[in-house]
Structure formats: structure tokens, C-alpha cells
Amino acid sequence: MTGTTKQAEATAGTESPAGSGGVRRRRGPVPYTVVIALLALLVAATATAGTAIGSIGVPADQVWGILLHRVHPALADPDWTRVRETIVMDVRLPRVLLAAVVGAGLAVCGMALQALVRNPLADPLLLGVSSGASVGAVLVLVLGVTLFGVFSLPVAAFCGALAALVAVYFLARSGGRMTTVRLVLAGVATAEVLSAVASFLVVTSNDPHKTQSALRWMLGGLAGTTWASVWIPVVAVLAGTAVLLGVCRSLNLLLAGEEAAVALGLDVHRFRGALFVLVALMVGTIVAVSGQIGFVGLIMPHVVRLLVGADHRRALPAAALLGAAFLIAADLAARTLMSPEEIPVGILTALVGGPFFLWLMRRKAAR
Incomplete structure (x- = not known):
């Protein structure tokens, strides 16, 4: 057995930055259980704030009282109005839950992709899946298709994402095999073509209201979330x-x-192919209900590696929690900074993620 193989076998599940040439053990100054506990508290705090803050404020203790009362009436005495209970349970809580799910899913998919392609710049938008979802959603918004009722947009977005995945998969295969380089190139090319198609559909639309709706969806947002749209993602x-x-x-x-x-003993090509399909299906489902939200899947894995290292057994749960807290906070800012107007959350994630990523690059270069 070679030295590289012995090292990999001895440290499979240890920590190393994605794209590095080897694996090395690196323990953070804070115990892992403490990090996970703090991230869980952060998710709870941001979720409470996201549910309590809005045009009609609801005290945090009442938010938890309403939730506990719904679990079992004996857990909390109802000292709130029916209006506040409706705001918490039917308006804000579904949106906060969807933000948490979307943020967690994008962060987890980003971490998996960065390992699969051994590239720290990989993110869930890499495979062209989100661009395919955009084409499907824009078609529904611009043409006014209502075949599936209120589910027409997410169904069309998911179908577009799945079609993009199939196209990228077959374009990347050559001689029965699929390399990382071909996959990335096929994904980037497919994404550019589909983005151009979506833009063409938007600019050629004769209805300004439909055009605005399509543009806002393409920028990402969680407005209008209901319980019916939460459970699938x-x-x-x-x-x-x-x-x-x-x-x-x-x-x-x-x-x-x-x-x-x-x-x-790992069949690398088959393993990568299977996980690419899994990640693409996850991203397609997420984008179908949230639109394109960038930088979450790119930035969160890097922050998690700084906290707990790159061992995926430790990093994936941390990435899910951090991604959930980040997107809940971003969505809260999106709907309150310019109230009553709402900023597309994809704009805020880009404004935060871009400068942070540049700082991270300079920090690693200085090392």
C-alpha cells in the first residue's frame, strides 16, 4: 500500500480544505459539541426574530407561547389575540421554516460539490440546475400557464432543473465516463445558454407586470410562502x-x-455521478420554491471549515445549521430594511457573500 493510500485510510474523515493535495488533522480551539450547540442557538434566535419582527410586532415570549400552545394547549395559556396567532402560524412561521430549509440545503449541497469536484469555488449553481429552473419558472410567469394551479411555478421550475441536469449529464459523458472537468464545463455552458433563454423570455414579454414578477423570481425571494409549499423542500x-x-x-x-x-475501493466515477444527481435534485427542489439565491452554498462551507474543519461527518451538520441561520437573517433583513417594500433576498446574500469571499481569498493568500 502506498504512502498516500495509507495516509488517506488512516485519516478518512479528518479535516482538510477542499482542493488540497492531502489530508491533515486540524482541531479548532472550540470543542465541536460547543460549536454545534451555539449554531443551534443561533438558528433558534434568528427564527424567533424572523417570526416576531414585522409590520406588526409580536413579543418573543408570545411567539414561543403560541408555538407551545399549538403543540399542546396545557403548555401555555393563550394571552394573545387571534390576529397575532394567525400572523405567527400562517404568515411568518412557514416563511422562516422555508428560509431555514433553503439555507441548510444550499450550504450542504455546496459543501458536497466542493468535495466532489475538489474545487473551493464550486457551488450549487455550478451544474446549470438553477438556470434550468429559471427557464421553467419564467415560462410560467411570462406565458401565464396555470396547468397545475398554485403549483404551476414550482412544478415548471423543477422540470426545468431536471431537464438541465439530464442535458449536463449527457454532455459531460464521453466513452461511458464522466470527468470533473467535462462536468464543470458542460454545467457552465448549459447555465449560460439557459440564462440567455430566460432573459430573452423576459425582455420579449409584452406585459410589464409579468416581466417584473419574473425578474423578482430570478433574483430569489421567499414572499408568499405557505405551508403547502414548505413540505416538499x-x-x-x-x-x-x-x-x-x-x-x-x-x-x-x-x-x-x-x-x-x-x-x-471507491468507484470514483460512479460515486460522483450518483451524488451529482442527488445534489442536482436537491437544488432543483430548492430553487423551484425560492428562486436563485447565490453565495449561500459557496460561502457557508468555507466558514464551517474555519470552525470545525473539513471532516464531512462534522462539517455537514454545522453547514446545515449555519446556512439556515444565515438565510433566516438575510430574509428578515430583506423584508424589513425597506419596509413596506421587499428586497429580493438573493441581492442581500450577494452583497454579503461577495465581500466576505474576497476577504477569505486574501486571508488564505496571506497565509
């Missing part, structure tokens, strides 16, 4: 994250290099 993100947690050892092996992974 919840199931998709939970199931996809569970699968990724189950293959953490294989993801860690990829960080040590393809040769070491193959020597330890």
Missing part, C-alpha cells in the same frame, strides 16, 4: 442530507485524491 433536504451523511467517508476520501480513493 423539507423532505428533499432532510432525505438528501441524510444520504450525504451516510457517505461522509467517501467524500473525505476524495479530499485525499482520486488515486488514494480508488486504491481504497
Whole structure:
């Protein structure tokens, strides 16, 4: 067994930046359980703020009282009005839950993709899936298609994402195999073409109201969220994250290099192909209900590696919690900074993520 293989076998599941040549152990100054507990508290705090703050404020203790009363009437005495209960349960809570699910899903998918392609710049938008979803959604918004009623837009967006995935998959395959380079190139090319198609549909629309709706969807947002639109992405993100947690050892092996992974019995090409499909389906489901929200899947994995390292058994749960808290906070800012107007949340994530990523690049270059 070669030295590289021994190192990979001994440290599969240890920590290393994505794209590095080897695997090295690096423990943070804060225990992992403490980090997870703090991130969970951060999610709870941002969710409470997201549910309490708005045009009609609801005290935080009443928010929790309403939730506990819904769980069981004996847990809290109802000292709030019916209007406040409706605001919490039917207006704000579904939106906060969707923000948490979308943020967690994008962060987890970003971390998995960065390991699969061994590139720290990879993110969930890499495979052209979001651009395919945009074409499907814009078609519904511009042409006024209502075949599936209120579900017409998410269904069309998901179908567009799935079609983009199939196109990228077949374009990337050559001789029965699919390399990372071909996959990235096919994804980028497909994304550019589909983005151009979506833009063409928008600029050629004769209805300014439909055009504005399409543009706002393309910029990402969670307005109008209902309980009916939450459960599908919840199931998709939970199931996809569970699968990724189950293959953490294989993801860690990829960080040590393809040769070491193959020597330890991992079918790299088949493993990558299967996970690309899984991630694309997760992203397609997410984008179908939220629009394009960038930088969450790119930035959160880097922050998590600074906190707990790159071992996916530790990093994936941390990324899910951090992504959830970040997008809840971003969505809260999007709907309150310019109230009663609402800023597309994709704009805020880009304004925050772009400068942070540049700082991170300079920090690593200085090292």
C-alpha cells in the first residue's frame, strides 16, 4: 500500500480544505459539541426574530407561547389575540421554516460539490440546475400557464432543473465516463445558454407586470410562502442530507485524491455521478420554491471549515445549521430594511457573500 493510500485510510474523515493535495488533522480551539450547540442557538434566535419582527410586532415570549400552545394547549395559556396567532402560524412561521430549509440545503449541497469536484469555488449553481429552473419558472410567469394551479411555478421550475441536469449529464459523458472537468464545463455552458433563454423570455414579454414578477423570481425571494409549499423542500433536504451523511467517508476520501480513493475501493466515477444527481435534485427542489439565491452554498462551507474543519461527518451538520441561520437573517433583513417594500433576498446574500469571499481569498493568500 502506498504512502498516500495509507495516509488517506488512516485519516478518512479528518479535516482538510477542499482542493488540497492531502489530508491533515486540524482541531479548532472550540470543542465541536460547543460549536454545534451555539449554531443551534443561533438558528433558534434568528427564527424567533424572523417570526416576531414585522409590520406588526409580536413579543418573543408570545411567539414561543403560541408555538407551545399549538403543540399542546396545557403548555401555555393563550394571552394573545387571534390576529397575532394567525400572523405567527400562517404568515411568518412557514416563511422562516422555508428560509431555514433553503439555507441548510444550499450550504450542504455546496459543501458536497466542493468535495466532489475538489474545487473551493464550486457551488450549487455550478451544474446549470438553477438556470434550468429559471427557464421553467419564467415560462410560467411570462406565458401565464396555470396547468397545475398554485403549483404551476414550482412544478415548471423543477422540470426545468431536471431537464438541465439530464442535458449536463449527457454532455459531460464521453466513452461511458464522466470527468470533473467535462462536468464543470458542460454545467457552465448549459447555465449560460439557459440564462440567455430566460432573459430573452423576459425582455420579449409584452406585459410589464409579468416581466417584473419574473425578474423578482430570478433574483430569489421567499414572499408568499405557505405551508403547502414548505413540505416538499423539507423532505428533499432532510432525505438528501441524510444520504450525504451516510457517505461522509467517501467524500473525505476524495479530499485525499482520486488515486488514494480508488486504491481504497471507491468507484470514483460512479460515486460522483450518483451524488451529482442527488445534489442536482436537491437544488432543483430548492430553487423551484425560492428562486436563485447565490453565495449561500459557496460561502457557508468555507466558514464551517474555519470552525470545525473539513471532516464531512462534522462539517455537514454545522453547514446545515449555519446556512439556515444565515438565510433566516438575510430574509428578515430583506423584508424589513425597506419596509413596506421587499428586497429580493438573493441581492442581500450577494452583497454579503461577495465581500466576505474576497476577504477569505486574501486571508488564505496571506497565509
